[in-house]
Amino acid sequence: MSPKELIARRVARLLNDGDVVNLGIGLPTMVANFLPEGVDITLQSENGFLGIGPITEQDVDLVNAGGQPCGVVTGAAMFDSAFSFALIRGGHVDACVLGGLQVCQNGNLANWMVPGKMVPGMGGAMDLVVGSKKVVVAMEHCAKDGSSKVLKECTLPLTAVNCVSVLVTELALFEFVNGAMVLKELAPGVDLATVQERTEADFQVAFDLKTMEFDSAELKEAAQ
Numbered sequence: 001m002s003p004k005e006l007i008a009r010r011v012a013r014l015l016n017d018g019d020v021v022n023l024g025i026g027l028p029t030m031v032a033n034f035l036p037e038g039v040d041i042t043l044q045s046e047n048g049f050l051g052i053g054p055i056t057e058q059d060v061d062l063v064n065a066g067g068q069p070c071g072v073v074t075g076a077a078m079f080d081s082a083f084s085f086a087l088i089r090g091g092h093v094d095a096c097v098l099g100g101l102q103v104c105q106n107g108n109l110a111n112w113m114v115p116g117k118m119v120p121g122m123g124g125a126m127d128l129v130v131g132s133k134k135v136v137v138a139m140e141h142c143a144k145d146g147s148s149k150v151l152k153e154c155t156l157p158l159t160a161v162n163c164v165s166v167l168v169t170e171l172a173l174f175e176f177v178n179g180a181m182v183l184k185e186l187a188p189g190v191d192l193a194t195v196q197e198r199t200e201a202d203f204q205v206a207f208d209l210k211t212m213e214f215d216s217a218e219l220k221e222a223a224q
Contacts, residue, residue: 003140003170004027004030004140004170005030005034006170006187006212007027007138007139007140007168007169007170008027008028008030008031008033008034008138009034009214010168010173010185010187010212010214011097011136011138011168012031012032012033012034012035012036012039013036014095014136014166014168015031015035015039015041015095016039016041016094017038017039017040017041018040018041018042019041019042019094019095020041020042020044020050020087020092020094020095021041021043021044021093021094021095021096021097022043022044022045022046022088022093022095022096022097022124022128022132023043023096023097024096024097024098024099024111024125024128025064025065025066025068026066026099027099027138027139028097028098028099028138029066031097031138044084044087044088045064045065045070045084046065046081046084046085046088046123046124046127046128047063047064047065047081047084048078048079048080048081048083048084049070049072049076049077049078049084050076050077050087051072051073051075051076051077052064052070052071052072052073052076053070053071053073053076054071055069055071056071065123065124085124085127088124088127088128088131088132089127089130089131090131091131091132091133093128093131093132093133094132094133094134095132095133095134095135095136096128096129096132096134096135096136097136097137097138098111098125098128098129098135098137098138099111099137099138099139100137100138100139100167101114101139101149101156102149102150102151102154102155102156103137103139103149103150103151103154103164103167103201104150104151104152104153104154104201105150105152105181105201105202105203106161106176106179106181107161107162107163107164107165107176107179108153108154108158108160108161108162108163108164109129109137109154109158109159109160109163109164110155110156110158110159111125111137111159112125112126112159113156113157114156115156115157122159125159126159126160129159129160129163129164130160130163134165134166135163135164135165135166136165136166136167136168137164137166137167137168138168139167139169140169140170141169141170141171141172141198141199142198148198148199148200148201150174150198150199150200150201151200151201152200152201152202162176162179164176167181169187170187171186171187171190171194171198172185172186172187172190172195172199173185173212174203180203180204181201181202181203181204182203182204182205182206183195183204183205183206183209184206184208184209184210185209185211185212186210186211186212187212188211188212188214192205192209
């Protein structure tokens with residue numbers, strides 16, 4: 001199982017049947033592929049959709065918020081961007097799953113730009129992290145140079161402060177509770193010492209710390 005697939009599979013198990021969910025571009029889009037049996041969510045896209053689904057017919061005018069071709073499920077609704085952001089800002093999105101460049105120990109998120117690099121803008125990220133009931137960040141634990149992306153303080157421009165509910169990496173799952181970062185789960189084959197070594201942030205260890213659980217069907221599918 002690749003690191004990104006492990007992250008996506010664990011995040012998928014955080015979503016509840018009936019949730020309205022916004023999946024950010026990149027790694028978060030993988031989450032929809034791994035929803036447990038019996039869990040049906042409605043995908044929202046800030047460019048004006050409720051009910052994004054797999055592509056059944058190619059339509060060059062039908063794209064998600066990242067500009068990628070998408071499909072819609074039966075019963076989907078389409079509307080303008082103003083109404084879409086009214087849904088987000090009005091608290092009608094149950095969860096959003098976003099990628100991250102950095103997360104710090106008090107739940108701050110930086111995920112929209114690296115100074116000096118050209119970016120199209122923040123998009124809907126700052127609205128999603130404030131308007132969604134649950135904010136899940138799905139990202140790899142370390143940067144390409146090996147440095148930790150889980151920090152005492154973010155060094156990149158912030159998307160929002162104290163906004164992250166859950167952080168899932170290929171090493172661990174953290175929850176943010178009352179201003180504290182709490183290690184709740186370790187990835188299979190990962191020990192506490194490894195997480196401590198690769199995490200700059202200060203965190204608490206849950207008294208009921210456990211290993212992420214994947215059922216046998218998932219493990220078999222991942223091995224194929």
